[in-house]
Amino acid sequence: MVSDGLGASGLVDTIQYILSPREAYAAEQQWRVVKRSVDARQRELKVHLTVLTDEQGHPIAKDAPIPLYAPPVFQDVHDAKRQVVIIGAGPAGLFAALTLIEHGIKPIIYERGKEVSERKKDIALLNRNEGLNPESNYCFGEGGAGTFSDGKLFSRSKKRGNMQRVMELFHYFGAPDTVLYEAHAHIGSDKLPSIIKRMRECILEHGGEIHFETCVTSLKEVRGERLEVRGTPIILAIGHSAHDTYRMLAAEGVKLETKGFAMGVRAEHPQALINKLMYHLDKGERDQLIKLVGNASYSLVTQVEGRGVYSFCMCPGGHIVPAGSTADGCVVNGMSASHRNSPYANSGMVVQINPEDIPGDDPLRGLEYQEELERLALTHGKAPNIAPAQRMKDFVDGKASKDLPACSYLPGIVPSRLDQWLPAHIGKRLQQGFRDFDRKYPGFLTNEAVILGVESRSSSAVRIIRDQETLQSISTPGLYPCGEGAGYAGGITSSALDGINAALKIAALA
Ligand SMILES: Cc1cc2nc3c(=O)[nH]c(=O)nc-3n(C[C@H](O)[C@H](O)[C@H](O)COP(=O)(O)OP(=O)(O)OC[C@H]3O[C@@H](n4cnc5c(N)ncnc54)[C@H](O)[C@@H]3O)c2cc1C
Incomplete structure (x- = not known):
């Protein structure tokens, strides 16, 4: 035992x-x-x-109730003396708000996007290729970039704090029991919106405020109210896609630096092929395993000419989605529903980019580099969101694809020579990376797979520098940059935990 x-x-x-x-x-x-x-x-x-097990060490029956954690106790903060402004209602912002309410502090959230059910309508238009709303899309809106995602809750690192608490809060607001114990739990894009909605209802019910469709364009003033006069702490939880907000921060003197990030393409295989490659079993046993743990996923990594090439955010039984927030670029990402049962398996395939790979010393040069690649992808696709694509083996062999396989990406794909137009330090490394992955899993490099351009928003290209101890910006006291956009977290759970940590720092100030 x-x-x-x-x-x-x-x-x-x-x-x-x-x-x-x-x-x-x-x-x-x-x-x-x-x-x-x-x-x-x-x-x-x-x-x-x-x-x-029971006290004697005997396994407990399947339908026995699961012993639960202590539920959170939210205080009434309608008239709380202490207030905190939160910019962004993604995992970092929402978990920060919930934690503040637990400590009797009133959160006032400003979110540029719409509440989740309105946001769904804009995402439906986007998937039908009927236009992008730059303020309401896969990146912006209630729940942030995580709402219409696979909802993989991977990070169980105890290093940065109480990750189990993040899982418990997700569970408390409606995530399945599996988030409490599975090593690679996931929620699914069909279930996440209602969990996010319950979090909002809890925040409002206890006296927090949420202002949707309110983009913060200056740290000094929001909706005519001067933030600095209020003297309230500000939790900055903007995610990594708000390039305009980074530019505002730079203009207002907030200290930023370029950080390493990654860019590449999204690859999609038939799920049945990935199941065969990953589960080395006869068909009977394979089907049994799929019934137990679901469709197979993979996690691949290699080194090519001094840079990591790796799979990122793998979505078994998923869909590729248009994940840009501006109309002048083509950006793809992936998600899956809770059952992960589409016939496709997709994953980002990205190359590590270090700050020294981009000439200059502007802290925002990584953003410009991302935007350049997104514009390039748009010119090789078809505006607004038809993505440029090439069969995987054709890409590696440097051949045009005469046609393309069926693909989960709803706006559509068009054949393109990604092997020719991707910058060589990304394209050549990806070609070698796919060869390496095929050596590990023979059959991975195949023309049954297709790659789409570009996966450019896998991580933040900027860090909003903060003091390790106080978690406040080193240039702007009272400003708490947190979550993925601050450059100190990546993914839903670590961003949520970073939000909790920022809120705890503020609560401890007393
Ligand atoms: C399609 C897709 C699938 C993904 N799948 C997974 C996955 O399966 N597992 C995983 O761990 N991660 C996944 N991710 C990444 C994950 O969503 C992010 O790491 C996470 O959401 C970051 O949380 P955050 O709160 O820091 O920022 P975000 O979630 O990006 O939230 C930031 C919020 O701030 C708002 N905002 C920005 N600027 C302003 C402003 N000036 N004023 C007001 N509001 C502003 C935005 O509208 C947004 O809602 C996925 C991302 C995408 C796009």
């Missing part, structure tokens, strides 16, 4: 098993499994199951 650190949830007594897919499937029908991961490193696949 082992205790595996789930104590915060009260899940203390557990036992671990390493089983074949068939045995694991049988075990899951009987027992209360609290953690599951698949070890695909060996040719013989193994499933690691952690099962909840």
Whole structure:
């Protein structure tokens, strides 16, 4: 019997098993499994199951209730003396707001996009290629970039704080039990909007404020109110796509620096092919495993000429989506619904870019570099959002694709010579990267797969420099840059945790 650190949830007594897919499937029908991961490193696949036990160490039955964590206690902050302004209602902003309310502090959130149900309508238009709303899209709006995503909640690092608390809050607002124990939990783009809506309702009910369709264009003033006069702390949780806001911050003297990021393409294979490559099993066992853990994913990494080339944000059974926030570029990303059951498997395939790779010393030069590549992709696709695409093997062999395979990307794709127009330091490295990945998983490099341009927003190209201890901007006291846009987090969970940490710092000031 082992205790595996789930104590915060009260899940203390557990036992671990390493089983074949068939045995694991049988075990899951009987027992209360609290953690599951698949070890695909060996040719013989193994499933690691952690099962909840009673005091005698016997596995607990499947339908026994899961012992829960202490639920959050939100205070009434309608008339709270302390207030905090939050810019951005993504995971960082929302989790910061919830934490402030737990500490009796009133959050006032400004969000440039719309509330989630209105945002859905703009996303539907975007997918039908009927126009991009620059303020309401896959990046901007309630819930931030994470709302219409795969909702992978991966980061379980204990280094930066209480990640289990992030999972518990997601669970409290409606995420499935699996987020409490799965090593690679995910929620899905169909479920996330209602979770985000419940968070908003909780914030409003307890006296917080949320102002949608309010883009903050100066740190000095919002909606005619002077922020500096209010003297309230400001949590800056803008995500990494608000290039105009970064430019405003630079103009207002907030200290920024260029940071390393990554750019490339999004690749899509038939999911059935990825299942075959990743699950080295006969068909019967493979189907059994898929029933248990779902469609296969992958995580690939190699080094080419001193730079990392790697897969990013892999979405099994997912869709490629138009993820730009301006009409002058073509940007793609990926997502999947909770069942992950589309016939496609997509993933970002990106090349690491270091600050020294971009000439100059302007802290915003990384943004300009991203925008340049996005404009290039637009000129090779078809405005507004038809993405340039090439079959994967044709890309590696330097050949035009005469036609393209079926693809999940709804606005449409058009054949293009990505091998010719991608900057060589990205294109050549990707070509070698695909060859390397094919050596690891023979069959990965295939013309059944297609690549789309460009995946340019995988991470922030800017850091808003903050003091490690106080978490305040080193140039602008009272400003708390946090989340992905600040350059200190990446992904939903670490951004949410960064928001919590910023709120805790403010709460501790007293
Ligand atoms: C399609 C897609 C799929 C993804 N899939 C995953 C995944 O499966 N797992 C994962 O971990 N991560 C995923 N990500 C990344 C993840 O969404 C981000 O890492 C995360 O949302 C960052 O959180 P954040 O709160 O820091 O910023 P964001 O979520 O970007 O939120 C920032 C918010 O600030 C608002 N804002 C910006 N500027 C202003 C301003 N001036 N005034 C007012 N409001 C402003 C924006 O409108 C936005 O709502 C995905 C991203 C995309 C686009």
